[in-house]
Amino acid sequence: MSNTVKITVKRTPMDYVEKRRRPDWCPGCGDYGILQALYQALAELNLDPRSIFLVSGIGCSAKAIHYVNANGAHTLHGRPIPYATGIKLANPNLEVIVIGGDGDLMGIGAEHLVHAGRRNVDLTVLMFDNGVYGLTKGQASPTLKRGIKTKSLARPNIYDSINPVVLALSVGFTFVARGYAYDVKHLSYLIKEAIRHKGSAYIDILQPCPTYNDVNTKEWYEARIYKLENEPGWDPVVRSPSEEEVTKKLTQAFLRGMEWGDKIPIGIFYQNEYVPTYEERIMEQMPNYLKAPPALSPLYGPDGSTIANVEEILKEKEV
Numbered sequence: 001m002s003n004t005v006k007i008t009v010k011r012t013p014m015d016y017v018e019k020r021r022r023p024d025w026c027p028g029c030g031d032y033g034i035l036q037a038l039y040q041a042l043a044e045l046n047l048d049p050r051s052i053f054l055v056s057g058i059g060c061s062a063k064a065i066h067y068v069n070a071n072g073a074h075t076l077h078g079r080p081i082p083y084a085t086g087i088k089l090a091n092p093n094l095e096v097i098v099i100g101g102d103g104d105l106m107g108i109g110a111e112h113l114v115h116a117g118r119r120n121v122d123l124t125v126l127m128f129d130n131g132v133y134g135l136t137k138g139q140a141s142p143t144l145k146r147g148i149k150t151k152s153l154a155r156p157n158i159y160d161s162i163n164p165v166v167l168a169l170s171v172g173f174t175f176v177a178r179g180y181a182y183d184v185k186h187l188s189y190l191i192k193e194a195i196r197h198k199g200s201a202y203i204d205i206l207q208p209c210p211t212y213n214d215v216n217t218k219e220w221y222e223a224r225i226y227k228l229e230n231e232p233g234w235d236p237v238v239r240s241p242s243e244e245e246v247t248k249k250l251t252q253a254f255l256r257g258m259e260w261g262d263k264i265p266i267g268i269f270y271q272n273e274y275v276p277t278y279e280e281r282i283m284e285q286m287p288n289y290l291k292a293p294p295a296l297s298p299l300y301g302p303d304g305s306t307i308a309n310v311e312e313i314l315k316e317k318e319v
Contacts, residue, residue, distance in 0.1 A: 011046050013039035018069045025060060026134075028218075030181030030207025034128060035064055037179070037187035038097075042070075044192050053094045055084040057109060059101035059135045061128035078109030081116045081125065088123050091295035092279050095195060096123040103133045106142040106162050116200055117171035119278040124194045124201045125173075127164060128181075130209035131216055138212030145260075152212040164204040165257035165269055169250065174199035174272045176253065178265065180225055181207035182218060186266070193268065199277050206266070221264070228256065228267030236267075241274035 016039045025031045042052065052070035056062035058077035065072035071094075075083045080098045088096040098105075105113050105127050116125065131144040138152025142162045149156040168176045175197040179187040187205065194201035206225070208218045228234050238249050253270040283289050 009046070011043050013043045016042045016049060016069050018067050021066050023063070023067050025063070026209075026211045028208070028210040029060070029134075030130060030205075030209070031060060031064060031128060033181040033184050034061075034126070034187065034205055034207065035067055037181075037184045037191055038064070038068065038126070040184065040188035041191035041195065042068075044188070045195060047095060047195075051093065051095055053084075053087050053096050054099060055080045055087065055096065056099040057101075057104040059104045059128075059133070061099055061101040062104065064099050064128075078104055078107065079112065080104070081109060081112040084123055085116065085119070085121050088121055089279070089282070090293060092122070092290055092293055093296075097195070098123060098125040100125070100127055101134070101141070102127060102129040102131065102143040102164070103141040106164060106167075110142070110162070110167075113167070113202075114171045117168060117173040117202070120172060120174055120199045120275050120281075121278045122199055124191070124197075124203075126191065126194075126203050127205060128207055129164065129204050130207045130213055132209050132212045134209050134212055138209075144213075148215055150212060151214045163257065163260075164202075166254060168202040168204070169253055169257060169270055172200070172275075173202045174270075174275050175201035175268070176257075176270045177202070177268045178204045178206065180221060180266050181205055182222075183266075186227065190268065193271075197271065198273055199275055206264070224262060224264045225266050226263060228265050228269070234267075236270050238270075238272040238274060246272065246274075 023032060049070045054065040054068055054070055054072040056065045056074050057080040062074060065074060073083060080100050084096045084098045129143050132141050132150060133139045140153060140157040143164060144157050145161045146159060147156050165176060165178055175194055177190045179190045190203055194203055206221060208216060236249060238246055249270060256265050257269055259265055
């Protein structure tokens with residue numbers, strides 16, 4: 001019998017802090033709270049930093065990946081989701097997290113968010129939502145309500161807004177939540193549950209922008225937000241794959257998701273573990289996919305020739 005003692009590493013939030021760089025967002029920016037919530041969630045899950053891959057697009061939020069001690073890719077404007085999808089499909093063992101702003105993911109990247117939902121790729125999307133394009137001096141983003149005039153706009157916004165929660169529900173995300181940047185403890189819980197979820201997870205994270213948005217301020221949000229889990233009888237989790245159960249949970253999620261104004265709900269709107277992930281759908285056609293995913297397969301032999309064993313991946317199940 002071996003006397004070897006297996007030592008379990010217990011990580012803390014500080015293990016995920018990138019110590020070579022310091023955040024340089026504007027004072028009071030909600031991004032600081034979101035970053036702290038992410039550190040806490042990763043620590044509570046005790047994830048190996050080498051197993052995490054963060055992907056961002058362009059914007060103030062996109063800089064967050066530079067402050068996390070993990071793998072990361074700072075990609076093109078609006079393109080973090082397809083980039084992240086490729087990473088996850090190449091190596092399903094990674095915990096892939098997309099970080100983007102409301103301009104990045106609801107504007108130029110909206111079509112990619114739609115298709116991530118319908119594919120149900122097993123990744124997590126965190127959207128920093130402050131209603132403005134903070135990096136380019138405060139233009140109205142797709143989530144700013146029509147008729148709102150922030151101090152950075154010459155005239156009130158003339159566009160109708162996109163409802164991120166309702167959009168995510170309608171395109172097939174199997175975990176949909178909303179958090180608030182200044183409630184770090186609650187947000188870290190939501191991020192942790194999103195990462196744990198099997199399938200596509202999306203969190204709309206409300207955050208004040210003290211520099212350009214003088215309407216949706218900390219005081220404005222905190223006079224309105226309430227937590228769904230404190231509501232009597234609230235249960236967003238699908239307990240059975242029956243059509244009746246799914247319809248019931250989706251209907252209540254849509255109704256709560258459309259609330260905005262005097263009351264704004266935060267928390268988990270919908271969670272369904274019964275929908276096959278995109279990776280599982282691939283396995284229906286390539287049974288050995290998870291045993292030999294592309295990133296873990298050898299590509300070149302000693303002489304430089306290609307030796308990727310496509311036949312092994314495509315091989316039928318053994319009887």
